[in-house]
Amino acid sequence: MTDATTQMSYEVVIGLEIHVQLLTASKMFCGCAVVFGAPPNTLVCPVCLGLPGSLPALNRKAVELGLRTALALDCTVHPVSRFHRKNYYYPDLPKNYQITQYQYTVHPPLATDGVLLLDPDGPRRIRIRRVHLEEDTGRLVHLEREGRVIASLIDYNRSGVPLMEIVTEPDLRSPNEARRFLGRLRAVLQTIGVSSGHMEEGTLRCDANVSLRPPGADLGIRTEVKNMNSLRAVERALAFEVTRQGRLLDAGAPVVQETRHWDERRALTFASRFKEEAQDYRYFPEPDLVPVAVDPAAMDAARAAMPELPDARRRRYMDRFGLSPYDAELVTSSAGMAAFFEGTVARYPHPKIVSNWLTGDLAAYLNAEDKEIEDLPVTPAHLAELLELLDRGTISGRTAKEVLGEMLAGGERPGSIVERRGLVQIGDAAALGPVVEQILAAHPGPVADYRAGKGQALTFLVGQVMRATRGRANPELVHRLLKERLRR
């Protein structure tokens, strides 16, 4: 990609590190429940508090979810993998080491060498370097008074929550590719039941390594961008970083290898306050855990539990429902969207019409609000009901859009909105007759124009009738009535 704001043309190189909170009932190494939003330090025990003498015991469900992911990403699963300790001091890390899987060849992580296709039938293959399991840290809460931190509190509810880290090779070539890749990966993870995929809640977190280079040159100095809390933020943050690095390089200034935080409000990245020292994590095999053996039976079980993946689903929508590639792509872009589509089609069996509404008004709303379809109060049953009302002629197309807007905002059933607001379409010639007469009397000019052969004058008159009925008139009927009346 070339950035228009820089003088030179640089190739953008992006690799992603994605942390996925696994959908397990309990933590990675103890029986504590995984629940979002519980009161601080209520989901803790000696193990996830790292109390002296406590020992980890591996959650097999987390391994199973890791295997499912490895299969979905076409990875090499290692029959025996190991956990390691990553040693560093930080107060959110109760043992001052994190149990994770390091990429030693002798002690491999769960899976390596996978791939995710960026364009379903195209050439963009994004390689997956590894998929590994680890435990999450606690969460620091800084109490501030007058802009200064006066105390730091630690909530260990998150400590020990199962995480899966997916690391890509630096194969992404633009911020938009990074966004699309992450969207596709998220759809896969949601579909296979591994992750809820909520970036805002932090159940899916993405860090990006980004660098620029003149085409064909060696990799440039990279920065690591953190704190991107939505797909859109990923694209915006990376675009900012690409421009920033490009300008530095244009000016002959060095890019500093550092971690930069995305500030959504100010729309910029800034360097971390603390200069990182070159960290030596002193990885070594975790002696408290035995190696993780993946036997063929476990692989078979994971394979059997594998649902239809987004790519296959997309093809099915095209073949069976006749959706265009673009629409099929959009409708399968998240597990929630696909479920919504299928749920609506089950009640209102016109897939193309459903797809048009989803990819049109609904997608536009989600994009503008930066929301997920699951966040909306609207259900597939509601949308199906709306489309039925439209089909039956109970409401006009214009009214339908208006009703959808209200459904999105409040979650009310379309039938009830239509009734409450008296939006039922006027499809009765007797009821519309007086309105038509009134409009013709009020606009002698256009009436004369029409009679003089100016066809578009009729469109104006239809519009006036629609306006007078606040959109409730059946436009076809209005058209017919006007024509008949003017012929006289």
Next chain:
Amino acid sequence: MVRDYLDRIASLDGQVRAFLRVDADRALADARRWDTAYARGDAMPPLAGVPVAVKDIICTRGMPTTCGSRILEGWTPPYDATVVSRLREAGAVLIGKTNLDEFAMGSSTENSAYGPTRNPWDLTRVPGGSSGGSAAAVAAGMVPLALGTDTGGSIRQPAGFTGIVGLKPTYGRVSRYGLVAFASSLDQIGPLAGSVADAALLLDVIAGHDPLDSTSVDLPVPDYAAALRGDAGGLRIGIATEAFGDGLHPDVRAAVRQAAADLRSAGAVLEEVSLPTIEYAVPTYYLLATSEASSNLARYDGVRYGLRADADDIYGMYTRTRAAGFGSEVKRRIMLGTYALSAGYYEGFFLKAQRVRTLVRGDFQRALERVDLVLMPVSPTVAFRIGEKVDDPLAMYLADIYTIPVNLAGLPAIALPCGFSDGLPIGFQLIGRAFDEATVLRAAHAYEQRTGWHTRKPQLGNPP
């Protein structure tokens, strides 16, 4: 029974200083409960009303656990170690917590932040370590049974120095859940007792798989007390040639050789076996154990529990807390281990040590294909004087030259008394195949029955 032992602790422990904490009220209350149950004719669990002392590195709910360190001063665990739960279920009365080298790092119990424990046979000498408190308590008759932990000899060496029986089970035989980790791949909890039969009884209670410890092995646990029946007839015992070389005190050599001869008289067949790599065991151990320790002890940072030294920022708090809380031996080992794991040294130190560990394990494996047990001294000398080796860590480390290889191999081994030198006990050890504690105990019991060294007790009770 509990009152008798409490009385003995009250009269003797001022000199021996085996205990860091004695919970007399609770022990008596527990004992009375068992008396009542007995009077009612209830079914009695195996250790009903029997006092047991626990090394103060094993977590006891509601009873402080210090690990012999200032850094955990005042910390009371909210949970029981699995072995402690099993003791309670078996009816044992937890009488108190015993002294140790700080975080089990030492061979003399002089590294305790709460002062040294003394050897009941000679109060100017060390009881060995790191389970010196547990060993001295049993040797002085202050408690019939005690739990210790053995990472490089910390049960066997003090058992040898105090003339009692100490068993290190196979790695994985006894749950480590609730044992405050020194070196996770080596640590193992085991019994200290006045006789092999008592040690077997205690092992019966604590052995077995625990889902809370992934490294504990899910294998059936035989009835160890029942396994004592029979003699040493037909057992093949290998004398480890390399363990009788230079540096072994002549009295110890003679007593251990005599022990071998006594076992032959009991029907065992002796042969020489070679363990060529055990000479590398001590340096290997001091790389692996310290590496693991450097990570295991990272959690003592003043944030959540134990000592906290105030400072302006978090890193200041870390360094000041750890500087004030840890003793010099612990600091030495943390530094050594941190170094061995560092970038650029990992391959040369940690990984190489792992490979040597595999070789040591292979030596034992080959020997134990030919013989049922390997026989060795426990220590090259008898108990040394308090203060004699505190300034010479290397000399202190070499006190464990015969015990460390067994931890590297993960095998079960028992230490038991086989004579005296100048009034101080000498011990020898029998090492068995993995998870074959039964054979180890049977041979040790047969030897004990024949010789009776375990019946000798130190003369205490009349303080000068």
